[in-house]
Amino acid sequence: MKYAKIISSGMYVPQRIMTNAEFEKLTMFTIDPYFSETIGINHRHVSEDWETPTYMAAEAAKKALERIGMKPEEIDLVIVGTDTPESISPPDAARVQYLIGAHKAEAMAFNVNASCANGALLVDIAARYIALGDYRNVLVIGTYAMTKFLSWKYSWEALFSDGAGALILTASDEPGYIGSVARADGSWWQNWGIYMGAGTMNLQGFERGLHKLDLRAAYPATVNEEGWPLLINKLLDKYNLTKDDIGMILFTQVRKKTIEKVMETLGLPLEKTHMVMHKYGYTGSACVYMAYDDAFDEGKIEKIKGKVLIFLTSGVGFQQVATAFRII
Template sequence: MEQRYAKILATGMYLPEKVISNEELSERYGFDVSTYLSGITLRHIAAENECASDMGVKAAEAALEKANMKPEDIDLLIMTTDTPDYVTPPTAPAIAYKLGASNAGAFDINGACADATIGLSIASQHIMLDKTINNVLVVAPYAMSKWLDWDNKVLAPMLGDGASAAIVTVSNEPGYITSTIVADGQYWDGYGVYVGTKYPVTKEMVEKKEHLLRFHPNFHKYPPDVNYGHWPDVIRKSLKKAGYTEKDLDMVILTQVRLADIEQTMENLGLPLEKTHWIMHKYGYTGSACAFMALEDALNEGKIKKGDLVAFCTSGVGYVMSSALFRWV
């Protein structure tokens, strides 16, 4: 069987027009929200008539333009988010239809804010194992503002909206190397949007705002180091699979929820901050979309060059974490 490889060809992103600053929220809440938001200074908010697929299409169009590709060139479209248009049907076919990707198969994955990295891995593996799939579009929209209770002074200030996309394509040299997924389901009752077969929507729920993003009544707290205490090990698992060490890494792209978590992760890895990149001060925290946004911003600043070893590591509630290694080719 012919050896096939996959690489990241292009990225794209989209941010809604409306912006809410920390200062605006601080005035509303009567305290400085910046005191617990590590690095976040603002958040973009989707328009009332703007949904996840709408934003995803705009990010996808930007990626296609950079790749000099047409929607018809896409063989597979993977939508990664925990804020889809609907519980069902899936959102990926709607994005493909709106985009004009008439030749693409399409499906959703939900790994909460870890899912973009998982999507990259799945896209790469499809290309490497199926010679009929040469171009995969991974679309990561995030529309959590639709589920926010703005009276929740802890969760609401953390989150914003946006979308990003990455095109993974067949390559004549290795780009994608390996990946890792870990999970610890004991934290299912930390916080989330608790609507579904376990919690069907009722009138009483809506009246109490229990259909929105909230802390679960069990109030199962994540440990303070849930991210920076685990991200390094998730990255090391992928490095070990590939025969690399931390010192081989040239760039580390992490979930953009807290700058302090990124700083402590890099310290744990023994790497300088110059080998990572953060964007929450520019774009806010955009959940599923943040990793590709950080990648695009790092590329725009010239921080990634041909031959670099790039690690992605993202995490989502529940919890789910994933890392992936790519050689930049």
């Protein structure tokens, strides 16, 4: 049996920045100091028309490959996670495979959509494929272009930013990948999303604005404040780990105060997490990979070798996934 380990990361961030002050001027809503202090976001990155989801994903992937000098032909599988796809069909992953040059080796490619829970789910899927011996090198990419689906007339739209993050996993004789736990509750399906699809792809659907992101009912803070510690404790119990084993937890970068409260609930210091919403805004499917890449560049990943890193992600629908790796 093979294990999986993380060997590289990369990200792409659009150059165009919209500050909170600029957002307030555009929408006529006052969002500060709440957004800066509570959410942790003081600006967002907005993709241009040419910065499509597949373009951003491919650029993040290229940086991950360049970091370790790996050729795209060495990639066996490309998995793209997004709920802002470039098209409903064909999947973004096939185009990303082509854009990075992995088509020369006919690497398998497919999309996953667990909304913003994609980050932890993709690495779990990749690690399981590697364990089965089906693939050796797997590229996972979260890409997010939610600003393209905004109306720019609601205060809550200040949350969203665009970008992509990528990780490369490879087969290893030692773990590496430990395992995962997850939960979902579809009774929240109607709360928040982009509801254009089969059955609504008509004039009435456009008139109702179903092609835009729609916040119909906010999720209570308890979804993550209670759900995240629940999953962490479940993960520790399942794999006979202790809190002392934890080197870092990378959460969905959706709310600074929630992350702080969860770390307090767990009895862990803030040094055992890493936040990037003040740098990149909220980037959904991409955010935990971008946080990993940023932490790596700051030397934090090197410092937790031998310890456990946990990806813990949440997405509308809702889904929550926690996946653990030992850093080797």
